[in-house]
Amino acid sequence: MKLSGGVEWALHCCVVLTAATEPVPAARLAQLHDVSPSYLAKQMQALSRADLVKSIQGKTGGYVLTRAAGDITVLDVVQAVDGASPAFTCTEIRQRGPFGTPPEDCTKPCPIARAMSAADAAWRASLQAVSIADLVGSVEENSGPEALPTIGTWLNAVNGSDG
Numbered sequence: 001m002k003l004s005g006g007v008e009w010a011l012h013c014c015v016v017l018t019a020a021t022e023p024v025p026a027a028r029l030a031q032l033h034d035v036s037p038s039y040l041a042k043q044m045q046a047l048s049r050a051d052l053v054k055s056i057q058g059k060t061g062g063y064v065l066t067r068a069a070g071d072i073t074v075l076d077v078v079q080a081v082d083g084a085s086p087a088f089t090c091t092e093i094r095q096r097g098p099f100g101t102p103p104e105d106c107t108k109p110c111p112i113a114r115a116m117s118a119a120d121a122a123w124r125a126s127l128q129a130v131s132i133a134d135l136v137g138s139v140e141e142n143s144g145p146e147a148l149p150t151i152g153t154w155l156n157a158v159n160g161s162d163g
Contacts (some may be wrong), residue, residue, distance in 0.1 A: 001087045001123065003078065004081060004082050006042070006043040006082070007082055009035055009039075009043050009065070010043040010047055010077050010080065010081050011077050011135065012033060013033075013040070013044065013053075013063070013141060014046070014052065014053070014069070014072060014132045014135075015069075015132060015136055015148075016029070016148065016151050016152070016155065017029075017053065017063060017064065017065050018069045018132065018133075018148065019148035019151050019155065020064070020152050020156055021151030022062070022155075022156045023056040023060065023062030023063060023064050024062040024063055024064075024112050024143075024155045025062040025063070026040055026041040028079050028155055029044070029063070032151065032154070046081050047080050048063070049079070049080070050076065050079070050080030052065065052067075052076055052080055053065055053066060053078065054066050064086070065132075069131060069132035069133035069136055070131045070133035071131070072131060072132045073127065073128050073130060073131050073132075074127040074132075075124055075127035075128040086116075086117070086120045087114070088116035088117070089114070090109065090110070090112070090113040090116075094110050099121055
């Protein structure tokens with residue numbers, strides 16, 4: 001399974017937004033992560049369309065999470081950015097070629113399609129079990145309890161003038 005880079009960027013943004021006390025402009029998030037502002041803005045728009053973040057307009061505008069970090073899962077973010085389509089699509093190749101199985105005999109998915117579907121379901125269940133709050137806890141565990149508050153202060157600095 002290959003996910004777009006936008007998934008990583010969006011997850012990082014959701015984690016750091018938990019530390020912000022004010023809306024954070026996409027440009028400030030891009031500056032924090034040293035990534036392309038225009039590409040990051042697209043990821044934030046995808047999160048907004050999925051109602052995971054809300055865009056606040058105006059001079060002090062930017063993005064905020066729409067709900068508690070514990071109520072947003074990694075799967076929510078993945079699906080917002082990369083879509084909800086399964087990783088594998090069966091094309092019924094077993095019906096092709098000189099020994100193809102007639103369509104009327106293909107009443108159940110083939111073993112390959114079943115295995116791939118089970119793997120996709122397991123992957124999605126694993127991502128559904130991890131929330132943004134869980135990621136925040138891991139950041140605090142790995143980087144210390146002051147890491148996110150420090151980032152939050154930086155994110156909310158007046159007009160981003162200190163970065």
